[in-house]
Amino acid sequence: MLGNRSFVPISSKKSVCNLPPGPRPLPLIGNLNVVDLKKPFQSLTELSKIYGNVFTVHLGPRKVVVLAGYETIKDALSNHAEEFGERAEIPIFRKMTQGNGIAFSHGELWKTMRRFTLSTLRDFGMGKRTLEIRILEEVNSLIKYFESYHGKPFDTKMIINNAVSNVICSILFGERFEYDDPAFLTLLKLINQNTKLLGSPMVQLYNFYPSLGFLSGASKTVLQNISELNAFLQKLFQEHQEELNENDLTGFVDAFLVKQKQESKKPHTAFSNGNLMFSTLDLFAAGTETTSTTVRWGLLLMMKYPEIQRKIQEEMNHVIEPGELPRLEDRKKMPYTEAVIHEIQRFANIVPMGVSRSTPSDVNFRGYVIPKGTEIIPLLTSALNDELHWKTPDQFNPSHFLDANGNFIRREAFIPFSIAVLLAVAYFSTGYKNSAFKLPPGPTPLPIIGNLHLVDLRRQDKSLMKLAEKYGPIFTLHFGFQKVVVLTGYEVVREALVNYTEEFVDRPSIPIFDQIQNGNGLFFSIGELWRTTRRFTVSSMRNLGMGKQMIEGRIFEELHFLIDMIKSFKGEPFSLPSFNCAPINVTFVMLFGDRFDYKDPTFLTLLRLIDEVMILLGSPNLNYFNFYPFLGFLFKTHKIMLKKIDDVRAILRQYMKASREDINENSVRSYIDALIFKQQEEKNKKDSPFHDENLMASILDLVMAGTETIATTLQWSILLMMKYPEIQKKVQEEIGRTVKAGSWATYEDRKNMPYTNAVLHEVQRFITLLPHVPRCTAVDTHFRGYFLPKGIIVIPSLTSVLLDKTQWETPHQFNPNHFLDAEGNFVKKGAFLPFSTGRRNCIGESLAKMELFVFFVGLLQTFTFRPQPGVSEADLDLTVPQTTFTLRPQPQATCAVLRE
Ligand code: HEM
Numbered sequence: 001m002l003g004n005r006s007f008v009p010i011s012s013k014k015s016v017c018n019l020p021p022g023p024r025p026l027p028l029i030g031n032l033n034v035v036d037l038k039k040p041f042q043s044l045t046e047l048s049k050i051y052g053n054v055f056t057v058h059l060g061p062r063k064v065v066v067l068a069g070y071e072t073i074k075d076a077l078s079n080h081a082e083e084f085g086e087r088a089e090i091p092i093f094r095k096m097t098q099g100n101g102i103a104f105s106h107g108e109l110w111k112t113m114r115r116f117t118l119s120t121l122r123d124f125g126m127g128k129r130t131l132e133i134r135i136l137e138e139v140n141s142l143i144k145y146f147e148s149y150h151g152k153p154f155d156t157k158m159i160i161n162n163a164v165s166n167v168i169c170s171i172l173f174g175e176r177f178e179y180d181d182p183a184f185l186t187l188l189k190l191i192n193q194n195t196k197l198l199g200s201p202m203v204q205l206y207n208f209y210p211s212l213g214f215l216s217g218a219s220k221t222v223l224q225n226i227s228e229l230n231a232f233l234q235k236l237f238q239e240h241q242e243e244l245n246e247n248d249l250t251g252f253v254d255a256f257l258v259k260q261k262q263e264s265k266k267p268h269t270a271f272s273n274g275n276l277m278f279s280t281l282d283l284f285a286a287g288t289e290t291t292s293t294t295v296r297w298g299l300l301l302m303m304k305y306p307e308i309q310r311k312i313q314e315e316m317n318h319v320i321e322p323g324e325l326p327r328l329e330d331r332k333k334m335p336y337t338e339a340v341i342h343e344i345q346r347f348a349n350i351v352p353m354g355v356s357r358s359t360p361s362d363v364n365f366r367g368y369v370i371p372k373g374t375e376i377i378p379l380l381t382s383a384l385n386d387e388l389h390w391k392t393p394d395q396f397n398p399s400h401f402l403d404a405n406g407n408f409i410r411r412e413a414f415i416p417f418s419i420a421v422l423l424a425v426a427y428f429s430t431g432y433k434n435s436a437f438k439l440p441p442g443p444t445p446l447p448i449i450g451n452l453h454l455v456d457l458r459r460q461d462k463s464l465m466k467l468a469e470k471y472g473p474i475f476t477l478h479f480g481f482q483k484v485v486v487l488t489g490y491e492v493v494r495e496a497l498v499n500y501t502e503e504f505v506d507r508p509s510i511p512i513f514d515q516i517q518n519g520n521g522l523f524f525s526i527g528e529l530w531r532t533t534r535r536f537t538v539s540s541m542r543n544l545g546m547g548k549q550m551i552e553g554r555i556f557e558e559l560h561f562l563i564d565m566i567k568s569f570k571g572e573p574f575s576l577p578s579f580n581c582a583p584i585n586v587t588f589v590m591l592f593g594d595r596f597d598y599k600d601p602t603f604l605t606l607l608r609l610i611d612e613v614m615i616l617l618g619s620p621n622l623n624y625f626n627f628y629p630f631l632g633f634l635f636k637t638h639k640i641m642l643k644k645i646d647d648v649r650a651i652l653r654q655y656m657k658a659s660r661e662d663i664n665e666n667s668v669r670s671y672i673d674a675l676i677f678k679q680q681e682e683k684n685k686k687d688s689p690f691h692d693e694n695l696m697a698s699i700l701d702l703v704m705a706g707t708e709t710i711a712t713t714l715q716w717s718i719l720l721m722m723k724y725p726e727i728q729k730k731v732q733e734e735i736g737r738t739v740k741a742g743s744w745a746t747y748e749d750r751k752n753m754p755y756t757n758a759v760l761h762e763v764q765r766f767i768t769l770l771p772h773v774p775r776c777t778a779v780d781t782h783f784r785g786y787f788l789p790k791g792i793i794v795i796p797s798l799t800s801v802l803l804d805k806t807q808w809e810t811p812h813q814f815n816p817n818h819f820l821d822a823e824g825n826f827v828k829k830g831a832f833l834p835f836s837t838g839r840r841n842c843i844g845e846s847l848a849k850m851e852l853f854v855f856f857v858g859l860l861q862t863f864t865f866r867p868q869p870g871v872s873e874a875d876l877d878l879t880v881p882q883t884t885f886t887l888r889p890q891p892q893a894t895c896a897v898l899r900e
Pocket residue numbers: 522523524534587701702705706707709710713769770773774775798834835836837840841842843844845847848
């Protein structure tokens with residue numbers, strides 16, 4: 001329609017504003033008669049040859065000033081950055097974003113979003129080695145996909161798009177997607193379609209004449225796609241909101257949600273839902289399209305010029321040792337590769353017209369006056385093809401970036417791009433195969449036993465820390481025939497569980513748990529079943545009041561019963577496990593809908609069974625069964641254990657039956673009710689994960705994980721108060737100052753009780769209750785220079801974090817100052833990870849913290865705890881007698897003396 005023309009110069013009259021010259025505009029269409037909307041950058045380049053490097057063009061009624069040539073663009077965007085610093089108002093983007101996001105927002109909002117985005121992206125690894133490794137892993141998945149074609153032809157478009165956007169996904173959402181994930185494919189398809197449409201002549205026409213918008217089907221499709229993207233992202237945001245843990249942010253979205261919460265009371269915050277949506281989308285679209293298009297150009301050019309490809313491969317073989325992973329800094333030793341990558345970007349020229357700017361005020365530039373609000377197009381293509389700067393601008397010629405000796409030279413007229421492209425292109429050229437896959441180092445395994453002779457099975461945590469001193473923070477151990485990678489120390493464990501949360505998200509198959517749960521439930525399940533069950537459980541627990549005042553009321557109620565029970569001892573000694581009843585009962589309230597009387601036979605049976613199962617779980621015999629399951633016939637422990645679990649199941653079955661008999665929407669009072677209700681809701685759904693076996697397994701997991709843990713922590717906290725009476729006294733003094741006589745401290749009160757809060761944190765740090773819970777890799781993973789194949793068992797040692805001497809002043813001493821500053825204020829510590837961290841962390845954290853605080857403060861408010869007569873504080877034993885699933889204190893007694 002509007003084809004390329006040969007241009008006749010028309011000397012434009014100087015306007016009052018002294019605008020740059022340009023072709024004379026026709027009524028209504030302006031200069032659209034001389035602009036090919038399919039390749040507008042070419043038409044503008046032609047015009048620059050006639051009107052010079054700064055000229056005016058009228059796109060319909062819109063007046064635009066075009067900047068051409070490297071010198072001009074640099075002068076405007078660097079030396080006059082402020083004057084050209086506004087983003088132009090483009091109708092379709094305005095309609096799409098309503099002024100939200102980063103790419104097309106303005107003024108203060110843009111500044112705030114840009115500042116926040118840059119610092120958040122940096123926090124999540126941009127420009128750092130962690131991100132580099134993340135990219136390499138993605139490349140690894142990509143290579144596998146390429147290999148699956150066995151040299152046969154295939155289209156690279158979608159798959160490269162997937163891989164590249166996965167890198168940005170891991171920064172945004174803290175997770176990558178499988179290449180065949182239908183939701184991911186839809187997301188990419190919508191973005192792809194919009195990118196195409198946004199550059200189409202029809203949408204450009206809409207931008208020139210927005211008032212005719214109703215005519216353009218393309219613009220409508222763009223907006224429709226945006227609303228689909230909106231729906232998709234809202235769902236993701238919702239999931240992130242539900243699982244948000246301020247101490248453990250998975251990516252940009254989480255950081256935004258936290259900021260949004262912090263600013264929720266501000267009347268004009270930039271952290272609105274609209275901004276979340278469009279900032280995410282801007283980053284996603286910008287990070288995907290640009291990079292993947294460049295990578296595809298890279299592939300095409302390497303096919304076209306095989307001799308160049310070969311030269312790159314030779315250079316890489318020289319520089320990168322077999323078995324080593326390449327680092328970005330290797331570029332310095334690879335001038336030829338570096339030159340090729342730069343030339344690919346110059347030649348590909350993927351954003352030929354830059355992104356339009358506008359002038360925030362009248363601007364004097366090169367003798368012209370450009371009025372406020374004029375749209376500015378920096379014609380990047382003209383810099384990348386500037387004849388003054390490139391020897392052969394129209395040819396693919398890596399020597400543009402090489403000197404006579406083959407050294408890489410930086411060229412000013414090159415406008416650089418992103419790290420992702422550099423690495424990815426480099427990798428495609430090497431074929432990646434050169435790097436051997438190596439596991440972390442470790443002791444040599446002996447036949448049959450592997451390294452079991454180096455591990456004390458009763459104190460695995462201590463043995464692992466000792467081995468770390470010799471083999472470094474990441475090492476490989478052989479438990480019998482089983483290979484295990486051990487991660488130790490705060491830095492490494494946090495990096496694995498947070499930055500690589502999706503990679504380390506799975507649990508391994510452990511024979512005893514396989515036999516008990518058969519892959520069902522929460523604790524030892526994986527994949528979609530785990531995800532759905534976990535999401536459902538977290539939201540049900542929240543609906544049942546977890547972490548809220550609702551459950552706090554039940555905790556106070558339980559506190560009364562506990563205090564009454566302790567009073568009944570009348571200051572005489574009683575055993576520490578007597579405290580267990582109360583925290584266990586709170587978990588039972590959530591599971592069963594009501595508390596038990598402490599003498600109820602079912603309650604007592606459950607307590608006994610949980611206790612016995614926990615002891616068996618820690619026994620060396622059970623470990624042996626897990627290492628050598630085929631020798632099961634030799635060991636009895638696992639059979640005894642299975643029998644006990646059956647007994648627990650029999651009790652749970654009764655509760656499930658009762659729930660099933662009168663379930664309806666208005667009677668969801670417990671986790672069991674919630675599960676049964678969900679099961680009925682999904683009864684006609686094929687493949688629903690809410691089948692009987694999974695229901696039972698999920699309840700069983702909460703019975704086991706949600707009782708022993710809190711109960712044992714409470715026991716420890718009382719034991720430590722007996723051991724350190726001066727600390728107990730200081731806690732009581734703080735309680736006296738802050739809690740009104742006759743009332744209980746609420747969880748909220750912890751903010752005014754820094755000392756007590758510090759003591760409770762220190763209890764959890766010091767006791768290292770759960771030394772580790774095994775994970776395994778969900779995908780092939782490159783981590784800190786090692787290759788961990790999919791499915792390998794990984795032990796992130798929480799003990800080594802809680803006792804990390806780089807993080808704690810006196811790791812082996814009970815010292816509440818670890819959580820206090822010089823003024824006595826409470827300070828949060830990153831290395832406080834008793835609940836673990838990342839996507840697979842403990843789901844009971846907020847319930848446990850609330851309970852521990854309310855019980856602990858209530859108890860110390862009412863009683864002073866002392867050793868029994870004849871036992872001194874020094875006699876109290878802080879060692880652990882046996883490893884149960886958790887580290888319990890030695891059986892000891894306490895006397896509770898009623899306070900005035
Ligand atoms: C002081 C109390 C507690 C501590 C120290 C604790 C600690 C932990 C740890 C370290 C994990 C392993 C996470 C990982 O693999 O990264 C875990 C998992 C888990 N915890 Fe807790 N926990 C406590 C209380 C609770 C409570 C009260 C509940 C439930 C009401 C609970 C339910 C769970 C569940 C279901 C998992 C498995 C999560 C999954 O695999 O997705 N925990 N806990």
